[in-house]
Amino acid sequence: MPNDTHIAGAGRASAGRRNRRGGFTLVELMIVVAIIGVLSSIAIPSMQDSARRARRSEAFLNLKGIYTAQKIYFTEEGRYGSTFDQIGFEIAGATPLDDTTIQSQFYTYTLQSLDVDGVSSANYSAVAAGDLDPSDAMLDIIMIESGVVVISN
Numbered sequence: 001m002p003n004d005t006h007i008a009g010a011g012r013a014s015a016g017r018r019n020r021r022g023g024f025t026l027v028e029l030m031i032v033v034a035i036i037g038v039l040s041s042i043a044i045p046s047m048q049d050s051a052r053r054a055r056r057s058e059a060f061l062n063l064k065g066i067y068t069a070q071k072i073y074f075t076e077e078g079r080y081g082s083t084f085d086q087i088g089f090e091i092a093g094a095t096p097l098d099d100t101t102i103q104s105q106f107y108t109y110t111l112q113s114l115d116v117d118g119v120s121s122a123n124y125s126a127v128a129a130g131d132l133d134p135s136d137a138m139l140d141i142i143m144i145e146s147g148v149v150v151i152s153n
Contacts, residue, residue, distance in 0.1 A: 001100075052132045055106045056140065059128040062091055062109060063144050066126045070146075078147070079121035082113030106130045114145075 024032075033131040034064035070080050083099035090096070094104040102109045107130035116122035125145045132140045 002067060055130070055132055056142070059103075059130065059140075059142050062104070063126055063128055063142060065089060066109070066111065066119045067144055070124055070126075079119075080113060080124040082111070082121055082124075084111055087111075107117070 003050050033095065044124070064087055066087070069089040073079075073081040073087045084096065084102060085099060091102055091109070092107075094102050096102050096107075100111045107128040110127045112125045112127075113121045113127060115121040123146050125143060128139050128142045
């Protein structure tokens with residue numbers, strides 16, 4: 001009968017294990033939450049910086065479009081255009097505020113015709129100004145003048 005006693009004792013121990021519920025303890029859950037917090041604090045600023053760079057790239061592309069439209073207009077008319085309608089430039093999804101200003105989601109684009117030595121529309125400037133980082137007090141400004149890109153940040 002010693003065998004029967006051993007089996008009976010083993011049965012009680014496994015029955016105790018079956019009654020214990022599976023799951024995570026509070027300490028384990030807090031460790032997981034802490035790990036997620038640390039990873040988020042690293043990933044979120046990096047993601048925001050990437051988004052700002054992408055928005056700035058969009059402004060560069062739109063200014064390149066203005067440059068191309070002005071070059072075409074200059075080839076046809078012998079002078080630079082003074083309004084976006086003249087040069088045939090528009091931005092999809094943006095709102096024209098007037099003939100020389102377009103408001104997109106992140107930047108405001110302004111076109112200005114410049115007189116040089118009394119010659120009307122001999123030069124132009126286009127400016128993209130936006131506030132991509134509200135935590136700093138500076139505007140993000142990109143400007144072109146007859147094809148010369150000036151970056152101010």
